[in-house]
Amino acid sequence: MELTLETLEPHWLPFSSNRDFKREPRLFVSASGMYYWSQHGKKILDGSSGLFTTPAGHCRPEIADAVGAQLRTLDYTPSFMRGHPGAFALASAVAALTPKDLKHVFFCNSGSEAVDTAIKIALAYHLARKEGQRSYLVSRERAYHGVNIGGTALSGMVKNREAFGAVMPGVLHLRHTLLPENRMTRGMGANGVELADDLLRFVQLVGEKRIAAVFVEPIAGSTGVIVPPRGYLERIREICDRYGILLVFDEVICGFGRTGEPFAATSFGVTPDLITMAKALTNGAQPMGAVAVRDGIYRTIIEAAPEHAVEFFHGYTYSAHPAACAAGLATLKIYETEDLFGKGRELTPYFQDAMFGLQDLASVADIRGYGLLAGVEVKAGKAPGARGAELQAKLFDRGLHVKTTGDVAIIAPAFIASRAEIDLMTSILRDALAEY
Ligand code: PLP
Numbered sequence: 210m211e212l213t214l215e216t217l218e219p220h221w222l223p224f225s226s227n228r229d230f231k232r233e234p235r236l237f238v239s240a241s242g243m244y245y246w247s248q249h250g251k252k253i254l255d256g257s258s259g260l261f262t263t264p265a266g267h268c269r270p271e272i273a274d275a276v277g278a279q280l281r282t283l284d285y286t287p288s289f290m291r292g293h294p295g296a297f298a299l300a301s302a303v304a305a306l307t308p309k310d311l312k313h314v315f316f317c318n319s320g321s322e323a324v325d326t327a328i329k330i331a332l333a334y335h336l337a338r339k340e341g342q343r344s345y346l347v348s349r350e351r352a353y354h355g356v357n358i359g360g361t362a363l364s365g366m367v368k369n370r371e372a373f374g375a376v377m378p379g380v381l382h383l384r385h386t387l388l389p390e391n392r393m394t395r396g397m398g399a400n401g402v403e404l405a406d407d408l409l410r411f412v413q414l415v416g417e418k419r420i421a422a423v424f425v426e427p428i429a430g431s432t433g434v435i436v437p438p439r440g441y442l443e444r445i446r447e448i449c450d451r452y453g454i455l456l457v458f459d460e461v462i463c464g465f466g467r468t469g470e471p472f473a474a475t476s477f478g479v480t481p482d483l484i485t486m487a488k489a490l491t492n493g494a495q496p497m498g499a500v501a502v503r504d505g506i507y508r509t510i511i512e513a514a515p516e517h518a519v520e521f522f523h524g525y526t527y528s529a530h531p532a533a534c535a536a537g538l539a540t541l542k543i544y545e546t547e548d549l550f551g552k553g554r555e556l557t558p559y560f561q562d563a564m565f566g567l568q569d570l571a572s573v574a575d576i577r578g579y580g581l582l583a584g585v586e587v588k589a590g591k592a593p594g595a596r597g598a599e600l601q602a603k604l605f606d607r608g609l610h611v612k613t614t615g616d617v618a619i620i621a622p623a624f625i626a627s628r629a630e631i632d633l634m635t636s637i638l639r640d641a642l643a644e645y
Contacts, residue, residue, distance in 0.1 A: 212236070212248065226598070235605050240267035243623060243630050245610055253605065256634045257612040258623045261430065261462045262493025264553070264581075265543045266625045272494045272539040279535035288528040295534035302541045303490070303499060306471035309480050313507040315500045316529040320461035320487035321355025323498035324424070327483045328359040329523050331422035331455045334506045337513035340453070343421040344379055347411055347454075351385040353431035354424055354459055363424050366432055381415070383407040383423075387435045392575050394436075395565055401438035408448045422455040422483075427473035430462035433617030434577045434584025442479040449482075455506070456481040461498070465489035466550035466624060468580035469557060476580070482506060491536035492543070496527075553581050553624035556631070563635040564620060572645035574616070581624065585638065586617045587645060600641060609637040 210216055217231045237245040237253070243266060245253045258264050265272075279295065286293045300314040307314075317326050328346065335343040348354060352365035362377035364370045365385065384404050391398030408423060423445060429435040449456045458481040463473035465486070470476040472484060483506070487498035514520035527533070544550060557580055564583040565576055575586040590596035597613040604611050604618070611634075612619045618638065622631065 275539035296529035323485035325359040405444035495533040495536035497533035
């Protein structure tokens with residue numbers, strides 16, 4: 210197909226400047242391993258694992274074969290009151306990676322759906338234990354919890370909420386933890402643990418039994434990589450325990466090895482009550498999300514309903530879609546057989562050295578990082594975010610794909626990256642940043 214304004218116009222791109230894109234389209238037409246290829250045949254190193262989706266590298270034949278075979282055997286099963294073996298196998302495989310008793314898995318089709326599902330599970334749980342008055346939700350400034358209505362209400366990023374955030378009132382926002390005192394800190398900052406006490410203030414403000422759940426990204430990813438201060442997640446957990454509030458970790462970016470362990474909950478040693486996940490669950494090859502739930506929460510909801518009744522009035526036509534389950538199973542097998550989380554852990558110090566090596570550049574305002582995730586913040590230009598958008602296009606033209614948010618480049622290599630590929634990412638970034 211020829212790419213003209215006319216042929217490009219019908220597709221409305223999400224989270225994009227459609228006019229900029231359509232004036233100068235930058236498309237990917239194929240991918241393999243660590244690389245994409247543009248419509249002009251240009252080879253582009255993937256510095257963000259797609260959109261944090263693809264830690265095993267692109268176009269893995271094991272996943273493509275599994276999806277193809279599944280679609281030829283059983284293409285679709287009604288997800289309500291029916292099932293297929295892959296759904297149960299994948300739930301068990303996910304539950305083998307989640308910490309402690311988070312052993313029940315509810316499937317959906319994206320991170321946004323996982324967040325909205327988690328909101329409903331939290332509310333249904335409290336209702337089932339006769340605390341249905343717990344209607345408040347808590348999240349954080351600068352949070353990103355997807356784009357469905359619940360997740361939008363939880364959002365702490367102004368552009369994502371200003372037109373829509375009022376649709377779901379009753380959300381309180383903790384202050385974010387991006388503190389100037391922690392600037393250029395590798396890993397967890399020493400400052401900011403006391404910000405967790407905002408939760409105590411909310412309890413005092415709305416009442417001890419009014420808050421249903423707190424949503425936290427262990428590392429806030431989409432806002433530009435904010436690593437929690439030391440002790441912060443523990444303090445949030447403690448307050449939740451004291452007041453019967455559920456703690457939800459949104460691990461849509463952190464999950465599946467990004468922080469060195471299967472989930473950031475394990476890396477940071479704090480166990481939430483629910484974990485939302487998506488993206489790397491299928492290595493990005495099929496749309497899929499999931500919520501892992503503690504045993505007691507699952508049982509409370511199930512057992513509160515009469516025998517034979519539907520216990521939880523929620524689900525999607527494509528929950529646990531056979532093709533997505535096949536992709537998920539093939540993905541988790543790759544992670545295990547190739548010890549990809551171990552490889553990611555091994556590569557982490559080299560990657561973080563490379564990223565923090567950029568701090569001598571005059572244009573760099575801050576660098577933050579943990580595991581195979583780093584945010585390099587460029588000093589703002591004329592308007593906030595303008596430089597970030599320009600930087601992304603500049604990097605693409607030099608052969609590097611990186612996701613930017615505002616003025617932050619978010620680097621998240623696949624776990625199969627070689628040191629030479631980390632070097633290449635770093636040198637392209639350095640050259641582009643040196644121009645400011
Ligand atoms: N939650 C978090 C923490 C995310 O980072 C994202 C996406 O980046 C989402 C939810 C939404 O996921 P999706 O885009 O698959 O709906």
